[in-house]
Amino acid sequence: MGRAHEVRAASMAKTAAMKSSKYAKWGKEVFAAAKAGVPDPEMNLGLKRTIERAKKDQCPADVIKRAIAKAAGLQSGATKEKVYEGYGPGNVAMIVECLTDNDNRTFTEVRTAFNKTGGTIGTSVSYLFNRKAQFEFTGMSEDEAMEALMNGDADFEEITTNEDGSVSIEATPDQFEAIKAALLEAKPELEFDTCSVDLVPSTYVDLDEDHLGKFERLLGLLKEFDDVNEIHHNANLPEEEEDEE
Secondary structure, three states: OOHHHHHHHHHHHHHHHHHHHHHHHHHHHHHHHHHHOOOOOOOOHHHHHHHHHHHHOOOOHHHHHHHHHHHHHHHHOOOEEEEEEEEEHHHEEEEEEEEEOOHHHHHHHHHHHHHHOOOEEOOOOHHHEEEEEEEEEOOOOHHHHHHHHHHOOOOOOEEEEOOOOOEEEEEOHHHHHHHHHHHHHHOOOOOEEEEEEEEEEOOOEOOOHHHHHHHHHHHHHHHOOOOEEEEEEOEOOOHHHHHHO
């Protein structure tokens, strides 16, 4: 079919991957908002705002519905949270958070992915991570953000202006909703590049080419499993790959 067809196909595949990553990001945000309160946007203002922003970013309705359904299932007891810890290729510390209705299936899938790529699970690595509320956005300066947080009586640990002009905020998890509400109260149209509670590594690991390839394969295998909700690790990845996670 020729080189032109290959280029178009590659471009379409890259576009599809970017959309998939974006939708996954929104799915996680909707899930977190639904889990933080009740899984009903009419009774959960944070969830309602998150859904509005997701729709504005053209996130499909079924992605939003699945995320809310997951949160509702977790609250009703139909779905359980399972967390697996271990080391991936190159001695990368990893924590894999899952939502499952079948412990054996989920454990087998996660263990198989680790085994295929030279990793191991069953070793505690949580001491290498701290749970933090994290925000990153443009459209509001650091001074404006600080004023909004003060007006909203929201506490934070660190606020910085990045080289690209975006602002980052880090805080304890209990301040997540207060910070989010304060920022949106000051600027309702504010859109977040990052708005989540994540496990942040205290140290990072550099990977050589061989281990990087194996680690990328492990991430790919884990992301294929429907039960896997979040993957945390302390690998130093190329900037482009970090953006795709």
